[in-house]
Amino acid sequence: METTGSLASSNSETVGSLEVEAVKRKSDDVGWDYGELTIPNNYDKIKCKLCHKSFSGGIYHLKQHISGLRGNVKPCLKSTPLDKTKCLQALEG
Numbered sequence: 001m002e003t004t005g006s007l008a009s010s011n012s013e014t015v016g017s018l019e020v021e022a023v024k025r026k027s028d029d030v031g032w033d034y035g036e037l038t039i040p041n042n043y044d045k046i047k048c049k050l051c052h053k054s055f056s057g058g059i060y061h062l063k064q065h066i067s068g069l070r071g072n073v074k075p076c077l078k079s080t081p082l083d084k085t086k087c088l089q090a091l092e093g
């Protein structure tokens, strides 16, 4: 996907959409299958779609919540073993 160099002058519009794609890819996190923002544009406040519990700490804590890891958040009571595996893999990756 990287266009290194040469046609830079005619390329400025493309660069813009590439940035948008990068942002999309970041929010393509598997955690977003299970959580949603409680406050628009505040990525720290997340609500679990499965048990509707909300907490701060962002998508990282949500994945800990879903996967049942002890620590910063309480484990989700509604997540299935498959959900847990997916979030664990996302945390490790």
Ligand SMILES: [Zn+2]
Pocket (backbone or CB within 6 Å): 048, 049, 050, 051, 052, 053, 065, 066, 075, 076, 077, 078, 079
């Ligand atoms: Zn939950």
